[in-house]
Amino acid sequence: MSAEQAESEPQADLPGPPPGPAPPSSAPPSSAPPSPMQRAVQNYLRHVTVERGLSTNTVAAYRRDLALYTLWLAGEGIDDPSGVTGNHVGAFVQHLGTREVEPLKASSIARVLSSVRGWHRFLLEEGQTETDVAHETKPPKLGSRLPKAISIEQVEALLDATRGDEVQQLRDCALLELLYATGARVSEAVNLNVDDVIDQEVVRLLGKGGKQRIVPVGSFARAALDAYLVRARPQLSLRGTATPALFLGLRGQRVSRQNAWLIIRAAAARAGLDIEVSPHTLRHSFATHLLAGGADVRVVQELLGHSSVATTQIYTLVTADTLRDMYTSAHPRAR
16 A cells, blocks of 8 residues: 555445434343453553553553553453462463464563563552562563664655656655654654754654654755645645644644555655665664764764663664774775
8 A cells, every 4th residue: 555545545434323313222232341451451551541640652651551451360260460470471471472473572572571571560559459460571682773774865866756846745854854854763754743843953852652752854854844844744734623733644634654664665766775674764764873973972872862871872883884894895904
């Protein structure tokens, strides 16, 4: 499906109920109270939403992971958190990697286990259990995987593939230029409002945990944003209801994360790039190119919105690999 199709294809209308009063139901609606397991999960999700202020996407991921976990526990005959043991947690982790239908990779298992461990830690802190049964369960070892960045030439080819005077081209160019200029996560970019572009010199990004950061915008991105705001966004805004969103779809609604991914994939195809390119590819490339150009790792940490510099330092490994390759190919006694 192309980016244009994803935005312009109408949704099929589902058939509604026949006119007249609804027939009486043969079974009364279920009014069974939630089980102790369900209540414990609901309390935890409320805690991470209200007290910890985690993002909607993060809370949704916790909800999915814990639904998977509690469903498995139900299959083991456990419907109360107090009945879970460390052996159950370990067996669940093993099940995730060996199940017949779509076994999970090590990285996905580690993410699910992180949700499970956070929940059990919460249960102990709230006095709902006597021990943290997941504390000793370790995630599977992850292979050393460096971020996938593309070269400056490939980034330029990707951005050039969005050039044009059509409304959609102006929008796509501004979106991709902004992603590469700021290193923003795709969710941060599509959630931007017009007022978050401050004098077109900097943008205000809302990161994980509701943390705000101010990131400069380079001249190329400023020019692309200016062209979009003046020549394209007013036309797009007429196609939908009033919204403060910066990036609008063809129907005048806020661009979604999925549409942003499709826009980049379509641009990569037009640029002739034979590699997979995603919104996160531009974020990785932003960090890698800054460090290769001599930027301090702590400055890059602030620009990316990383809470720990250790997360940012992985990009220095990418830069070191590039330097090693250049040295090996250029130095007469390197090989």
